[in-house]
Amino acid sequence: DADVTQTPRNRITKTGKRIMLECSQTKGHDRMYWYRQDPGLGLRLIYYSFDVKDINKGEISDGYSVSRQAQAKFSLSLESAIPNQTALYFCATSGDRTYNEQFFGPGTRLTVL
Amino acid sequence: RKEVEQDPGPFNVPEGATVAFNCTYSNSASQSFFWYRQDCRKEPKLLMSVYSSGNEDGRFTAQLNRASQYISLLIRDSKLSDSATYLCVVSSTSGTYKYIFGTGTRLKVLA
Secondary structure, eight states, rough: OSSEEEEEEEEEEOOOOEEEEEEEESSSOOOEEEEEEEETTTEEEEEEETTTTEEEEEOOTTTTTEEETTTTTEEEEEOOGGGGGEEEEEEEEEETTTOEEEEEOOOOOEEEE | OOOOOOOOOOOOETTTTTTTEEEEEEOTTOEEEEEEOOOOOOOOEEEEEEEEOOOEEEEEEEHHHHHHOOOOEEESSGGGGGGGEEEEEEESHHHHHHEEEEEEEEEEEOO
């Protein structure tokens, strides 16, 4: 079984809809992250959480919110989806040190029409 | 200027060739450095961390030059399976936590 899972894997939605992307991990890590990837822009950090009670904005948090329901679960919500939020979204986890690698989920491909 | 910059490529090389990628970063307080590999439409996976003294893992060698603020990745004896996008990552915790990905360099190894 994969250590980091994301649901759904693909989603098409319409402008204005609320959508939630979910991430679960079995690695026992405290730190979790949400990124989006766009062609030519690379991976950009949306939100990160260093433990259940800690939530921080990343580089591009506008239009997004998150919930850390448990150590193993971190959800990303788009309150009112817009077409420029069409992207590939990745969840990741890591250990507690700056030099720890990040382990990524398989990604969610989101299309907003 | 972007905090982490990479040549997007693509680098098209024949099998068996040696190829090198550079990645420059702007924050002199950066503490940790990494190379990730990403296959098309897949998640990034760590290829190797980059240590101050340089490090090697099989056909892959990573170097760090703090004075000039760049890291490099050398791939020797390229294989078809090395075709992928290589992402450099620069991390720091001075002030705000940062784990910045470059936009990636695309490598195609040709038969």
